[in-house]
Amino acid sequence: MPIKAVIMAFSVAVIWGVNMLTVKGAVGEIPPFILTAMRFAAVAILLLPFTQVPRGRFGKLALISVTFGGLHFGVLFYALSMIDAGPVAIIILLGVPFSSMLATYFFNDRLGWKRLSGMALAFIGVTIMFWDPTMTELQLPLLLVVFASFMWAVANVMIKKLGDIDTFQLNGWMALMAAPQLLIMSLIFEPNGFEAVMNASWVAYANLAFTVVMSSIVAYGFWYHLLKTQDVNVVVPWTLLAPVISVMGSFLVFDEPFSLLKIIGGTVVLCGVAVIMLRKPVQRKAQGMD
Structure with missing residues (x-):
């Protein structure tokens, strides 16, 4: 890749x-939930003035806002409120093998034995992490992270089926539709949510600003540019x-804290996901089509 693309890819990872x-x-x-609602509201406010109305796509964007907004980010943020960030960062990678599994059905991709091996390694690695004694009382949040990773894969399929769409248009309108959903969830499950928002420190708001501006807008902007201009197998x-x-x-x-099972499980997950990412999917020949 050109040096500019390398810098952009490294920046996204960081x-x-x-x-x-x-x-x-x-x-x-x-x-x-209220944090996620604030995140999406801020993204919508920042992006919508620069986008056009997605005519004819509101229904599909609404469904994406449910899977990607409420069921991925909402559930992920909820799990993060109960569990350490390190295991979450590893387990959320299951979105990659889940995406490969869904692609075999929706996009006629053929997995092949190497990608199947990578998928098996990823799931084995997560299972090893589940066995860690320090995680025995955290099975629910761990399963919620697995669920959030699956919803990420589902949302990716829906976005791909949406066709060519501007990144700001996708993120902005999806965020506008997701914010009220998360706010309703907060009103139901977080009775003291607004009080917590009012009493939060500047550090919490700085963290929120980072995830809104740097992650949602800058990183995703770089990412989609790289996917359009560079070889996907080099970027991913x-x-x-x-x-x-x-x-x-x-x-x-x-x-x-680190532990042996966490290190082993995390390493196995990373190896499995690397195998999946580095193997270019082969599409089956379509049969019975004109």
Whole structure:
């Protein structure tokens, strides 16, 4: 890749890696559902003035706002309020094998034995992490992260089926539709949510600003530009740096403990996801089509 593309890819990995830490810091003061609602509201305010109305796509964008907004980010932020950032950064990578599985059905991709092996490694690695004694009382949030990763994969399929759409238009209108959903969830499950928002420190708001501006707008803007201009198989592996940065940062910032099973499981997950990312999917020949 050209040096400019390398810098952009590295920047995306760093931003996404740090973003996991900023979200963890923010949910320590602001309940997760109202925090996610604020995130999407801010993204919509910043992006919508620069986008056109997506005529004929409101229905599909509404469905994406449910899967990507409420069921991915909402559930992920909720899990982060109960569990360390390090394991979350690793487990959320299951979105990659889940995406491969869905692609075999929706896009006629053929997995092949190497990608199947990578998928198996990823799930084995997460299982090893589940066995860690320090995680025995955290099975629910761990399963919620797995669910959030699956919703990420579902949202990716829906976005791909949406066709060619401007990044700001997609993120802005999806955010506008997701924000009220998360606000309703907050009103139901977080009775003290508004009070927590009013009492939050400037650090919590700085963390929120980072995830809105740097992760949602800058990183995704860089990412979609790279996917359009560079070989996908060269760009995508850069994302493996993000969980490494998150894990190291969680240790330095939050003093999160390491354990042998966490290290082994996380390494196995990273290896499995790397195999999937580095194998270019082969499409089956369509049969019975004109």
